[in-house]
Amino acid sequence: MTRIVIIGGGPGGYEAALVAAQLGADVTVVERDGPGGACVLTDCVPSKTLIATSTRMAVMSESERLGLRFSGGPDGIVGGLEADMAVVNKRVKDLARAQSFDVAERLAYEEVKIVRGAARLVEPHVVAVGDRRMQADIVLLATGATPRVLPGAEPDGERILNWRQLYDLPALPSDLIVVGSGVTGAELAGAYLSLGSKVTLVSSRDRILPSEDADAASVLQDVFLRRGMNVMSRSRAAGVERSGDGVVVTLEDGTKVEGSHCLMTVGMIPNTAGIGLEDVGVRCDSRGFVEVDKVSRTSVPHIYAAGDCTGVLMLASVAGMQGRIAMWHALGEAVQPLKLGWVSSNIFTDPEVASVGVTQQMVDAAEVNARTVMLPLFTNARAKMQGFEDGFVKLFCRPSTGIVLGGVIVAPRASELILGVSVAVQQHLTVEQVAHTFAVYPSLSGSITEASRRLMTEHAY
Incomplete structure (x- = not known):
C-alpha cells in the first residue's frame, strides 16, 4: 500500500486525500489549524459568508425603484436597515467551523488519518510533526499562504x-x-x-x-x-x-x-519557509513559491505541491484540481495536465465579476485573434425586472470557426452564470451551438445565448 503524507488540509490537501484514499492509498493529512485549512476557517468561506450578507443588504437598500420601502420606525417614520455585526460575525465563524467539521467527516469516512500540528520534511521520505516521524512514499505540499505584511503597517488585530x-x-x-x-x-x-x-x-x-x-x-x-x-x-x-x-x-x-x-x-506570501524544502531539494522561485509542472510535480520526483504555495492562480478550485491531478499522477492513473485556459474565476463583489479563457488584454495585445461582442446587462429582460442595471456579458470567439475562446460576465451571481461559458470553452463549442441552445426566458443566462447570436450574425465566419 502506497503511503502518502499530505502537508496541509485546505482544498489542495483534502481533495487530494479523498482521491488517494479512494484509489487505495494509506493517507495521512497533517494540518495545523483544522480540516479545511485557512480557506475554510479564515479566508474563502468566512469572507464569502460575510459578502452574502452584504449583498442582501445592498439589494434591499436599492429596492425603492421596485416599489419597496422599509417601515416600522418610531412614530411612523420610515425605518432603515442596519447590520448587527455580533450576529453576522457569529454566523460567519459558526459556518466556517461547520464546514471544517464536514470536511473532517468526509475524510474520516474515507479512512484518511488527520494529524494536528506543523509538519517538516526532515528527509526526502520522512515527515516530522513534533517528535513523530512518518515514512512517506509520496508527499504532497499544500501549505497555503499567509497575508503579506507591509513594513510600517503591521496588523494589531484591533485597528x-x-x-x-x-x-x-x-x-x-x-x-x-x-x-x-x-x-x-x-x-x-x-x-x-x-x-x-x-x-x-x-x-x-x-x-x-x-x-x-x-x-x-x-x-x-x-x-x-x-x-x-x-x-x-x-x-x-x-x-x-x-x-x-x-x-x-x-x-x-x-x-x-x-x-x-x-x-x-x-497580497500573500507562501507558507514554504522553515519546512525543510531546501534540505530535500525542492526548488522554490525568488518569491518562495514552490515550482511545479502541469501535473503538480516539484523538482523532487516523489514530492508534489498544490494550492497557494505554488502561486499558480490562487483559487480554491485550482488548488483542488492540482491536488487531484497530483494523486492521479502519483498513483499511476490516467491524467490530463492542468490547463489554465479552462479555469473560471469569480470576484465576489456586487455585482460579481466572472471570467474564463481568453482575456481582452490578450486580444488587444494581438496574442489571440478573436472576435468580440459585449452585451450590456440592462438590455436583458430579467435584469430589468429585478432592477439590475450594472454589468454585461462579453464573449470571444475565433474569427474563422466561431469556437468560443472565453468570456467575462459582470452581473449578480456571475459565478453561477459563467459555467455555461466554461463548458463552451472546454468542449470547443461554437457560438452557433451556444446560440441554438435553449435558455429560459426571462433569465440572465439568456444574455449568453443572445451574445452568441450577435457574434454569429454580426461577425459571419
Whole structure:
C-alpha cells in the first residue's frame, strides 16, 4: 500500500486525500489549524459568508425603484436597515467551523488519518510533526499562504487588520480604510460599504482590479463611487499607525488619511519557509513559491505541491484540481495536465465579476485573434425586472470557426452564470451551438445565448 503524507488540509490537501484514499492509498493529512485549512476557517468561506450578507443588504437598500420601502420606525417614520455585526460575525465563524467539521467527516469516512500540528520534511521520505516521524512514499505540499505584511503597517488585530482578523471585531467599522484594490480589497471594501461603513479604498494603480478585465473593473468602480465609496487611485500606502481610537494611513506622497480601522490587503506570501524544502531539494522561485509542472510535480520526483504555495492562480478550485491531478499522477492513473485556459474565476463583489479563457488584454495585445461582442446587462429582460442595471456579458470567439475562446460576465451571481461559458470553452463549442441552445426566458443566462447570436450574425465566419 502506497503511503502518502499530505502537508496541509485546505482544498489542495483534502481533495487530494479523498482521491488517494479512494484509489487505495494509506493517507495521512497533517494540518495545523483544522480540516479545511485557512480557506475554510479564515479566508474563502468566512469572507464569502460575510459578502452574502452584504449583498442582501445592498439589494434591499436599492429596492425603492421596485416599489419597496422599509417601515416600522418610531412614530411612523420610515425605518432603515442596519447590520448587527455580533450576529453576522457569529454566523460567519459558526459556518466556517461547520464546514471544517464536514470536511473532517468526509475524510474520516474515507479512512484518511488527520494529524494536528506543523509538519517538516526532515528527509526526502520522512515527515516530522513534533517528535513523530512518518515514512512517506509520496508527499504532497499544500501549505497555503499567509497575508503579506507591509513594513510600517503591521496588523494589531484591533485597528490595523488583515482579513483574517475582521470577524473578531465587536462592531461595524465606522470609517474603514482598505489598502489594496486587488480581488480581496475590492470584495471586502464593497462588502463593508454595503453593510454601512464609510469606506476609503487606497489603490496604487489608476483603477481598482488592475489585473482584471478593464471594462469589468470600470463598471465595478462606477458602482462603488455611486454607493459612496472614496476611491483613491494612484495612491500607495507608506505606513499605518494608531491614533487614539482610530488610525492614520500615510501615503508615499505624504498625504494622510484618517479612519477608525485599516484593512491591509496587499497580497500573500507562501507558507514554504522553515519546512525543510531546501534540505530535500525542492526548488522554490525568488518569491518562495514552490515550482511545479502541469501535473503538480516539484523538482523532487516523489514530492508534489498544490494550492497557494505554488502561486499558480490562487483559487480554491485550482488548488483542488492540482491536488487531484497530483494523486492521479502519483498513483499511476490516467491524467490530463492542468490547463489554465479552462479555469473560471469569480470576484465576489456586487455585482460579481466572472471570467474564463481568453482575456481582452490578450486580444488587444494581438496574442489571440478573436472576435468580440459585449452585451450590456440592462438590455436583458430579467435584469430589468429585478432592477439590475450594472454589468454585461462579453464573449470571444475565433474569427474563422466561431469556437468560443472565453468570456467575462459582470452581473449578480456571475459565478453561477459563467459555467455555461466554461463548458463552451472546454468542449470547443461554437457560438452557433451556444446560440441554438435553449435558455429560459426571462433569465440572465439568456444574455449568453443572445451574445452568441450577435457574434454569429454580426461577425459571419
